[in-house]
Amino acid sequence: MLDDLLLKTRSYRTFDSTEVSFTVLQKLIEAARLGGSGKNSQTLRYTLINSESLCHKIFSHTAWAGSIPWSPTLEEGPRAYILISSLKETSLSSINLGIDIGIASQNILLKSTELGFGGCLIGSFNKLEISRIVDLDTEVYSPNLLVALGKPTDTVVLTEGKESNLKYHRDLSSNTHYVPKLSIDTLILKKL
Template sequence: MEKDIFLKNRSYRTFTNDKISKTELLMMIENARLAASAKNSQNIRYALVENENICDKIFPLTRWAGALPDWNPSVEESPVAYIVMCLPNDTPLNINLNYFDMGLAAQNILLTAVNMGYGGCILASFDKKSVHDLLNIPENYNCEILIALGKPFEIATVVEATDGNTNYYRDVEKRHNYVPKIPLSKLIF
């Protein structure tokens, strides 16, 4: 397997205005549904948003880049599509297993997006109730994860973490995002 796709699959937070089609979003979900699932429960449901008006309503309900105080992308840099991952609020399956499933599915979504020339960012910091109401999600489901998607405007580069510091940072132009990763030699016991 080519390592390049993993290097390209970063958390992108600024996007161009190039659109993503409903067909492309459906392909991302097709690959997400193939992910492993605890007890094969397949509890995740998805809401797909590529409508510009609805994207514009979701964007102010999001919070970005917790490690970068007082920073959010501008409206001009906002995502052109979203995938909302929802879970039933009455599932007997342990919630941690459902979150495990969402992580696997989200990774498949983002790898598919990268393969298509897009990028994304997994957000847990968003106004879940407002998004739930805006998208008319059924009452027996909760919005849990929001995946912001688009063609990346920024450049993301993996760099080696030094002294255990894994805080990501941006350059002075705020276009280049650096993502420190702990060296392989420090991960293995």
């Protein structure tokens, strides 16, 4: 069951027109809320966006699939976003904050997949413009990560990877994204 969920939870970059409701978005935040947090600081805060006009404004300030010269069109774009921000006043180190963001965002993607949706974590976005669009108080909060969400229309295929070439690629004719993964034997350094 968990293995199937892990295999289906991929970075999806094209979406159909299915709406992502605030009820679904709140379920995703509930999944994030249940994850661990360094020092139990719970410093992350979430902005939920499913307005079509705001999604369109945000889309133009994002960058997709940095390893290949391709991006989805506005029509294929996400139907919702979650902006993950952190309190500026925190006792967490930047490493621990990054771990908290990783835990929260992975829980969001796992729950999204379970609910029949998919997403993509976007670190490459114009933080200033998106903060302005969603009226984020940047005196109090730092925007950290944008989670794009929707009902995926692309297919993601895992392939065998080699350390010398882990670059993903996309077959535009079939809307298929190929992602190389290293073998478990390559990843395990020692068995002591």
